[in-house]
Amino acid sequence: MSVPPDSSRALERHRLRLRERRFVMSEHVVRSLMSGSLTVADIVATVRGGTIIEVHTHARRGTSLLLAARCGDRPVHVMCADGVDDWLVIPFAYVPARPVWATPGRRNPKGVPEMNGKFTNCYFCGGEIKTVTVGNFDYRKEGVLYVIKKVPAGLCVECGEKYIEPAVGERMDFMIQNSLFTTTEPVNVIEFPSDS
Secondary structure: OOOOHHHHHHHHHHHHHHHOOOEEEOHHHHHHHHHOOOOHHHHHHHHHHOEEEEEEEEOOOEEEEEEEEEEOOEEEEEEEEEOHHHOEEEEEEEOOOOOOEEEOOEEOOOOOOEEOOEEOEOOOOOOEEEEEEEEEEEEEEOOEEEEEEEEEEEEEOOOOOEEOOHHHHHHHHHHHHOOOOOOOOOOOOOOOOOOO
16 A cells, blocks of 8 residues: 555654653553453554554544554554544554454455344454343443443454444333332442552
């Protein structure tokens, strides 16, 4: 892929922000970190030395760069974008996989297949989605945390992204609006140290 000059300049700007530690990662990236598929060091190495494989433009969010690199024995993709106040935003980081990616540097031209009308592969990383019952599904509505147990969902085995069908979401809304609580539980809260 030939890289437009503006993209090369954007990449240098992103790398400068990385060196200055002026970057943030999305919750999607945090899920990849928590699943153990990636580390912060993998993400930093990919931004520092990766190659631009795609340039995406969005009317509201501007331009973002998809970078690819090898970290140890696996390929890694990291999306970089300009944030507010001259910060780098990393909305996505994942290990590319079929069926979305034919190779780590080339998308599958057939895209993500659907099987019998079911969503079978993760939108974010292309990983396989398994039907599971989620033990605890954290659901926030108007600033209040609800924990809903035994939720039927799809779970990406690669990055941990969860998917629910419309009927499940509507049922959760209905149960919360009508206070159909079965129990309450204490929640352990950890306040992250302010000196870190």
